[in-house]
Amino acid sequence: MGLHEAPLLFDFEVVSSEDLTYMPMSVRFNLDRFGLRISLAQWQVLPHADRVLLARFPVDDDTAIEPNFDHALFEMMRTHANVEPDWFTPEAEPAWRNTAAVPDGLARHCSLADLPTPSVQRWAQLDPFKRYVLTKLSRKPEASHDFVPAMREFGLAP
Known part of the structure; x- marks a missing residue:
């Protein structure tokens, strides 16, 4: 590649x-x-x-x-x-690789932004890089200014 x-x-x-x-x-x-x-x-x-x-x-x-x-x-x-x-040693199993559960940080940020949390099925359908991006944007306790725009761009928010 x-x-x-x-x-x-x-x-x-x-x-x-x-x-x-x-x-x-x-x-x-x-x-x-x-x-x-x-x-x-x-x-x-x-x-x-x-x-x-x-x-x-x-x-x-x-x-x-x-x-x-x-x-x-x-x-x-x-x-x-x-x-x-x-x-640094990368995480062996980062949350974005897990397609069986929506990461807690992502659910928390959805709540902060008044957005519905994606279903596990919808989460699993996302491209791995997009799952990484959303997990990265939702890792801190405070809201990221890019979170809602990313959710919209990835088809997860209106």
Whole structure:
């Protein structure tokens, strides 16, 4: 699987991430799947062309399919920031992979936004990357400004 032709952005991300000042969900996904962490300041030190390249990597859950994201990130960080990303151990079974239950954080955010919680069947039908995005947006106790727009974009809210 090769790189996308353009950075992978959802419609709800265009305002905040179109110029790649902020990390798009595709980059966050790849950071999480490889167990890498960089700060927003480190992201912003990277030249725009490098941020574009990182946002073009596929968002497949299988790290063997596209193993170069981590290598590219390390080289970019060493070259432009003289640091390496921090490592962490990714969750073995993150909530977004579980198609048998809607994550508690997602249900809580639906309640905060006065939206119905998706059924388990509807949750299971979502593309894995979209499940990741909704789980990521609903991980904190306070509401995310992108949560409702993402729910709408994914067909889960009016």
